[in-house]
Each structure stands twice: as C-alpha cells, then as structure tokens.
Amino acid sequence: MRGLFVACTTLPGRYAGVVPELPEVETTRRGIAPHVDGHRITHLSVYQPRLRWPVEAGLAQWATGQLIHGVARRAKYLLLQLDKGHLMLHLGMSGSLRIVPADAPRGPHDHVDIILDCGQALRFNDPRRFGSLLRIDGDPALHPLLRQLAPEPLDETFDGRWLRRVLAGRRSAIKVALMNSHLVVGVGNIYASEALFRAGIRPGRAAGRLTVVECERLVAAVKQVLTDAIRQGGTTLRDYVDAEGRPGYFSQALQVYGRDGQPCHHCATPIRRRIQAQRSTYYCPACQH
DNA sequence: ATGGGCACCTGGCTGC
C-alpha cells in the first residue's frame, strides 16, 4: 500500500519546493489526527538527527511507550500531546508528514518514524532539514519558542485593534511586519503578499502608519486568505494530495504571488515583484495604495 | 526596543 500523503505542497517551475504555511500545517494536523489519536508509540526512529536543531539523543527513549492524546497546533508548530509532555514538530520549509505502514521502505529525506501500536508509522520527511522535532516537558505555552508568539490569526483576539496597537511606532514595511511572529502568526511569504493585495495595501508602507480602517481590512484579509486555504486543503501549486488523494486547488486563487509581469486579475495592470528583507514580494501597483 | 542581516539546506533551474 502506498503511503497516505497528508500534506505536500509543491511550487511550480523555479519555485519547486514545499512550503508549509499555516493552512498546510492545519491540513496536516487534521490529516494525521485520526491516525495517531489514542495510539501508543512503540518506537521512535531518528535516521537523521541533524534538523534545524539536533534531535535530542534521549528523545526516542523518552517517547517510547507513551500514549498520544491529541494533536494540537500553535502557529506553524504541531504538538503531539503525550502522557509525560509534548513532542513539538515544525515542518520548516520543506517538511511533510505521512502515515505509512511501519515497514514501508524509506525514501531519501525520511528522517524520523514515530511507530505506533497499530502497525502504522508517522513519517517525517524534510529535504531541506529546516524542520525540527523537540520535546517539551511543561506547559507548551511557556516554551521559549511559543510564549512570545502573537495570538492565533483565526482567534477573535487577533483583530484590527490588536494589530494597530502592535504596529504603532513601527517603521518597518507592513509586509515585513506581517511576517514577524511576535506581531502576526502563521503568515508566510506567500500569504503576506496575498493578504496585502486583498486589503489593497502597498507592501512597502510603514507598518506604524496604517490607519485603523486599514488594520481592520488587513486582519480581515489575513483571516480570509488563511480560512480559504484551509478550506481548500492547503495551497497547492502542483501536486498537493490530501488524505483522500484529491488534489488541492488553492493555487488558482493566488492573486499576485509568483505572477510578476502578468495582468492583475482586477485591473489588468502588470503585477510587480520587489525584494523586501531578502524575500520576494508581489503586488499590484494600481490596486494597492 | 527595534530592525537588518545571516545562517541553516537542498533541488531545480540558468547560463556558460
């Protein structure tokens, strides 16, 4: 039996690669949860410990024998709730998780297998190894990587008022601020451009000079972009396959990302590309002010 | 406190 692909997004052409943003991580969470909830970890195999941070030597022994009580998500981190703590997993820029038979042959870049008592394994693949696997002993919310994060973007506490307050006095470009996890969580490079387009705001505007109304529009756009992407199973730019094997189609909803030189879907003005904080930004010079 | 830049890594593409 072929592995059950839970999440894998691939960008077209020169953007080939896997880019899990919040919708992809949430899609992964929903995909794996039914397969791991209530199962016991019989073994954890680390084939490549050199991820973003080295996988702790004692992790396998610690995890073995523990029951998985649930899968949560905070920002782009996945949290497997175990008896004695949590396993925190980040997909980085190219990571994916699959449910496979425990004895399925390993391919390149399969770095970790979490083997379950049902004979299946949760398999972590990550060509670029920007992902991570960490153990958390206490309250995950107090973990150094999580405690400074902004509210979840789909929570009610993330609203125009919050955004306006945290942006006050900031001189950095709004697009750069949007990708700062202390201010807004879950918006990566693709959705930052998309949200700003939907809100009609130029990516180069000073973050602290956005009006209340603009902050409200931007928050609404962030929520809409993320919600749409989750509904459609994550962005797929070529061969995303969800747990049921259906392709996802969010790429067709991308308005500006990767479209430099092509006509804006609204006004036909050519989409522009610029670099901000060493990252590509796409925008419509006519629709965004 | 804030912001800019770098590092980590690989596969795919470009251009010689």
Added chain:
DNA sequence: TGCAGCCAGGTGCCCA
C-alpha cells in the same frame, strides 16, 4: 552534456 552558481523558503539569533 556537465557543472558551477543562484535562488526559493521559515524563523531564531546576533549585532548595530
């Protein structure tokens, strides 16, 4: 055809 070089991306960390 082969190969060197560039580029994409998330995000923690260092330094100004």
